[in-house]
Amino acid sequence: MKELKVKNMHCESCAKIIQMELEESGYINKIISVELTNPQNNIGVVKFKDLDQNEIEKAKAVIQKAGEYVVLN
Amino acid sequence: MNFEKKDISETTYYVQGMHCASCEVLIEKKMLKQKGVKTVEASTKKGELRVEFAGKKLRTNELNQIFKGDHYSFSTEPIIGEESKLFKYDSDGKLLINQDKLSNLLYILGISLLLIIGYILLSNSGLSSLITVNSTSSLPAFFIFGLLAGVSSCAALVGGIVLSMSKQWSEIYGSNDSFGNRIQPNILFNIGRLLSFLILGGVLGSIGKLFNLSLAFTSILTIAVSVMMLALALQMLGVKAFQKFQVTTPKFISRYVANEDNFKGRYMPFMMGALTFFLPCGFTITAQGLALTSGNIMTGALIMFFFALGTLPMLALIGISATEFTKRPHLSAKFLKIAGVLVFFFALYNINAQLNVLGLSSFSDLSTNVSKKQDTQISDNSDLPEIVDGKQVLKIVATSSGYTPNYLKVRAGIPVRWEIEDKGTSGCTNAIISNSLFEGQIALTPGETSVKEFTPEKPGKYKFSCWMGMVSGVIEVISSEGSSNAITINSDSNEVVPSGAKGCGCGGGGSCGGTQN
Incomplete structure (x- = not known):
């Protein structure tokens, strides 16, 4: 399992936007969950099933393009 | 696919549930995926969604289905619902009352009032005096x-x-x-x-x-x-x-x-x-x-x-x-x-x-009818205390819910002997303080009478209270000039327990939640 920590997610709508963008980019069968885990600090986590390095980098780009989100790891 | 201008129509929907820019983005993204949608603009501030359709428009029930699970609801009329104002004017200037919101408000106030009254009754029930x-x-x-x-x-x-x-x-x-x-x-x-x-x-x-x-x-x-x-x-x-x-x-x-x-x-x-x-x-x-x-x-x-x-x-x-x-x-x-x-x-x-x-003005003053420490005029002397052995004698009863009486008058410059009968204090009411009149506190013991002697020097109104300020009263000190109606009595009463207002070094409270060892 791979987790990406994302900053600037401030509500559930952000989680839904990120999920939508990832699903449209081909990750529909690889996403486990997208959750806002730390609302106070606007941080969420995207959990994937196993991804290779290319897929991870592509996912990061999709997330960052979806809005003013920053992948922290 | 090209559409002629006549095929393009714009519709404004009213949306409930939007609260941020991300909601706007989410709605716009989803709408742009729908067939026939040309452009979309969502506004949280206005609670509106403007959509240009090339072809058939979406009905509100279709929109509500699309966004089911996202907690948005759509309407073609301004929504007077939970989140709208209580009072609103329609386009004719007629006052509209949001019945849903009014009944919610009454429900909330009613439940809150019941809980507050329940709390006040419980606090004043004397339950707390059952255990020391x-x-x-x-x-x-x-x-x-x-x-x-x-x-x-x-x-x-x-x-x-x-x-x-x-x-x-x-x-x-x-x-x-x-x-x-x-x-x-x-x-x-x-x-x-x-x-x-x-x-x-x-x-x-x-x-x-x-x-x-x-x-x-x-x-x-x-x-x-x-x-x-x-x-x-x-x-x-x-x-x-x-x-x-x-x-x-x-x-x-x-x-x-x-x-x-x-x-x-x-x-x-x-x-x-x-x-x-x-x-x-x-x-x-x-x-x-x-x-x-x-x-x-x-x-x-x-x-x-x-x-x-x-x-x-x-x-x-x-x-x-x-x-x-x-x-x-x-x-x-x-x-x-x-x-x-x-x-x-x-x-x-x-x-x-x-x-x-802290001895400052508070809402409690409304019940004891006082204001901040201030100079007073010579008032009616009929409710001044007796003078016994050269001391003005005050007598009150203290319980967990307050003092009776809670408004007292004394003369300035003449020693006071304050007798406080404890008929069931507990918690913070087990001691009395009045920083403006005397130092320390008067420790109280249920079933006994405590005595405090002090001499008020300056005319004014002085608050006394338990050491948490939950219950309070006032001693009004009036100028002794012209108080010719004083009655002096000699007495040898020795039946009271002297007050032990030494202070225990604890956080402002007494060491005596109950009987002394």
């Missing part, structure tokens, strides 16, 4: 003492904090999370509270009289916390100016306390629970005083631990109620509003009590 404790009381006695505290002043202060934090804590876990996860902030709050009472109770027992917080300090601290509670209450009541108010520890503290990634914001409830040791209600100060006078680290620790354990059921009930109500979306909005009213009341209640302790 001293430093040799058994640990179960302190547990019961804590149970009583949990349904009176502790509920107002600590319970108020739990309620006011419920909204923030519910955001840590989504409403779909398990009960075990959602209750974690409350569990951590109570664990923090129990541990701090145990450890700091031991500290009190070991250092005894060296540990002395002034009454003024605890009063000011309680006022500061109550002001914070007011801000949180206004947030819960939906006042826009307070929507961004958050209670957090400063970054430089949180960084050292815990790695935030690991705790995910959970450390804060634990710390808040631990810090409630420094926000004592009257019962807590009594227990702290007894822990101090125990002079033993283990005894002090166990006294405070069992007391805190006694407050746990009520605090846990408040916490669980808050957790369960916030889980149910259709109830959480109402619960937050009711909680907001209760927190607002508790905050004002606490502030009023501390203003009494």
Whole structure:
């Protein structure tokens, strides 16, 4: 399992936007969950099933393009 | 596919449930995927969605189906629903009353009023006078003492904090999370509270009289916390100016306390629970005083631990109620509003009590019909006390709910002998203070009469109260010139217990929650 920590997610709508963008980019069968885990600090986590390095980098780009989100790891 | 201009139509929908820019983005993205949608513009501020359709328009029930699960609802008419204003003017200038919102408001006010009245009745019921404790009381006695505290002043202060934090804590876990996860902030709050009472109770027992917080300090601290509670209450009541108010520890503290990634914001409830040791209600100060006078680290620790354990059921009930109500979306909005009213009341209640302790004007003055210390004219002397053996004799009865009478008059410059019959005080009412008239406090013992002698020098109105300021009264000192109606009697009465207002070195409270050893 791979987790990406994302900053600037401030509500559930952000989680839904990120999920939508990832699903449209081909990750529909690889996403486990997208959750806002730390609302106070606007941080969420995207959990994937196993991804290779290319897929991870592509996912990061999709997330960052979806809005003013920053992948922290 | 090209469309002629005549095939393009614009429709405006009214949307409920949008609260931020992300909502706008989410709606726009989803709409752009729908067949026939050319352009989309969502506005949270206006609550509107403008859509250009190339072809067939979407009906509102189709939109509601598309966005089912996203908690948005669509209409072609301005929505007068839960989130709209109570009063609104339609396009003809006619006043419209939002019936849904009005009935919700009445429901919220009604429930809040019932709970507040219930709390006041319980506090004044005299239940708290059923049990008194001293430093040799058994640990179960302190547990019961804590149970009583949990349904009176502790509920107002600590319970108020739990309620006011419920909204923030519910955001840590989504409403779909398990009960075990959602209750974690409350569990951590109570664990923090129990541990701090145990450890700091031991500290009190070991250092005894060296540990002395002034009454003024605890009063000011309680006022500061109550002001914070007011801000949180206004947030819960939906006042826009307070929507961004958050209670957090400063970054430089949180960084050292815990790695935030690991705790995910959970450390804060634990710390808040631990810090409630420094926000004592009257019962807590009594227990702290007894822990101090125990002079033993283990005894002090166990006294405070069992007391805190006694407050746990009520605090846990408040916490669980808050957790369960916030889980149910259709109830959480109402619960937050009711909680907001209760927190607002508790905050004002606490502030009023501390203003009494500090001797300042407060809402209590409305019932005793006084103002701040001021010069008075010579008034009607018919209600001045008798002078016995050269002293003005005042007599009152003190109970857990107040003093009878609570408005007294004396002459300036003539010694006063104040006899206070205790007919059932407990908690903070086991002592009387009046910083403007005399130093220290008058310790009271149920079933006995305490005496305080002092000489008021300056005319004015002086407040006296229990040391938590929950109940109060006034002594009006008038100029002795022209008081020719004084009656002087000699008496040899020796039947009263002298007051022992030495102060025990505890946090402003008395060492005597009950009978002396």
